[in-house]
Amino acid sequence: MSTLAPPVVKGTRSANSGGRSGSLGWLVLPALLFFVTFGVVPLFGVLFLSFTQWDGIGDIHPDGLNAWRSVLGDPQLLHSLGVTFLIMILSWLVQTPASLLLGTFLAGHQRYRGFLAVLYFIPLLLSSAAIAITWKALLDPNFGLGAGLGLSFLQQDWLGKDTLAVGVVVFIVSWQFIPFHSLIYQGGVRQIPRSIYEAAEIDGAGRLRQFFSITLPQLKYTIITSSTLMVVGSLTFFDLIFVLTAGGPGDATRVLALDMYKRGFMANLMGPASAIAVILVLVGLGIALLLRRLGGTDQTDSMLEGA
Amino acid sequence: MAVTTPPAPTRPSRPSSVGKGTSTTAKLLRLNWFGGIAGWIWLVIGMLPIYWIVISSFKSQSNFFATNPLLPPDEWTLDSYRLVIESDFIRYFGNSVVVTVGAIVPAVLISFMAAFAIVRGGNGWFLRLSNSLFLMGLAIPLQAVIIPVYLIIIRLRLYDTLTAMILPSIAFAIPLSVLVLSNFIRDVPRELFESMRLDGCSEWGTMWRLAFPLTRPALVTVTIYNALGVWNNFLLPLILTQNPDRRTLPLALWTFQGQYGVNVPAVLASVVLTTLPILVFYAVGRRQLLSGLTAGFGK
Secondary structure, three states: OOOOOHHHOOOOOOOOOOOOOOOOHHHHHHHHHHHHHHHHHHHHHHHHHOOEEOOOOOOOEEOOOHHHHHHHOOHHHHHHHHHHHHHHHHHHHHHHHHHHHHHHHHHOOOHHHHHHHHHHOHHHHOOHHHHHHHHHHHOOOOOOHHHHHOOHHHOOOOOOOHHHHHHHHHHHHHHHHHHHHHHHHHHHHHOOOHHHHHHHHHOOOOHHHHHHHHHHHHOHHHHHHHHHHHHHHHOOOOHHHHHHOOOOOOOOOOOHHHHHHHHHHHOOOHHHHHHHHHHHHHHHHHHHHHHHHHHOOOOHHHOOOOO | OOOOOOOOOOOOOOOOOOOOHHHHHHHHHHHHHHHHHHHHHHHHHHHHHHHHHHHHHOOOHHHHHHOOOOOOOOOOOOHHHHHHHHHHHHHHHHHHHHHHHHHHHHHHHHHHHHHHHHHHOOOOHHHHHHHHHHHHHOOOOHHHHHHHHHHHHHHOOOOOOHHHHHHHHHHHHHHHHHHHHHHHHHOOOHHHHHHHHHOOOOHHHHHHHHHHHHOHHHHHHHHHHHHHHHHOOOHHHHHHOOOHHHOOHHHHHHHHHHHHOOOHHHHHHHHHHHHHHHHHHHHHOHHHHHHHHOOOOOO
């Protein structure tokens, strides 16, 4: 499948697959060194640490299965998993139709749409910390958006009530990432051959029909790529939630990543925190593989995290 | 893929010439409106917060609480900006620049070397293994491995330094960079490499004098993509530093917010100032930036 991104042109594979010299191996070494040290070793390290006791400063002691026992026996884990999946599913449900619609709209080549696209993508440039801080102020019941528009139903204690806070997180995540996914869909739609639409038109298919019978099926792989990114990415909404609610009110928005941080770096229980991190990796890989099976193609490159 | 496509409408917007005239036209218009309305609604949703950040950052603190939040200030003032800049903003900005440049330049160079070797180095087990390792790396989220990274940084006695943020940033920029760059180098016509060889050029020379310049668009793309990620990174400074002097901008934003809490205009001015460099970048290199953002998601 080819979604977009110009430099990644799918090429004439024949180009130069077999270089002649086998002595180039050392050129990989610097990259390998960095990646193994800070990527591969930590991946095994986190598994190792989940069987130890460590407060983050002192010595590390082996601790058998205690960390796992305490994590798996703690109702907090189920709650965090639940919140994580809830936010994952809700944000998928909001983002996918909206991104499809906007992506299809942006795929047109009218000049004003190009101009709109320039503005659409601005939220992508902001850091999650900046976005969280902005929305926190914007949702203030007395001095924020609600007061500005004079709409009383917008003047709520958005971050102070459990269900509202979850809704706010989903909304802000969508605000942040819909432009990105629209960009992916825009590229996908532009690659659908025009001739299919022309044929459909001759057959008298209306535009709505064209959308559901041509655009949507043709975008199958784009939808899978985008969904994988959304779903796997949603496991890593740490900074946004950390700055916005810090997991609150209560534990209402305490997703897995936040649970890990709180146990590890606030309660100084690195063992249990590492166990949560292992669960995080497994959930991410599991979902990515599941979606990949749905797609039936090789999409190693679409499992990008977004850290 | 947005970039050099000629301005031809992808989807035929004219009604079919064959029969069914009116009803098709009606449908066409309806859906156009649907998409169009969604487009304009999104413009409002997307831009309103940005507009609000900008106007509010020019309000004085008392003015902020007195005026309608959505109206421009009665009196424009730079007080908030002055306050932010006096609160060590320059230092945090400098830290961010050092960390971003210090991570991205080496990351892109060593990724390029690795990509070149993977494409040109034949089919040895070592290069293939390295390549699969990098591909696997795409699926490792930084957060999941942050605890061991923290441990490694402590053991290297790098805790609370800028280097502590640079090293993991380099590592986590590598997988996608190698993927994008190797796909690109693979498309360089084989004949060019052959003629370099016939001219007696070493592989090392070929890499820098042929492959490097030809890969420039992809290099720009990965540079921008990674730079944005490092610039906005919040987790690494949060975990790996302690001293306020080592903060980078996203973390500084968070502490500003704690510090100035009620002084919303000052908090928003700091948001504007941290985003400004990226916005300038966006204005200059919008296409590279957007293609950078989706780098690697297409094949």
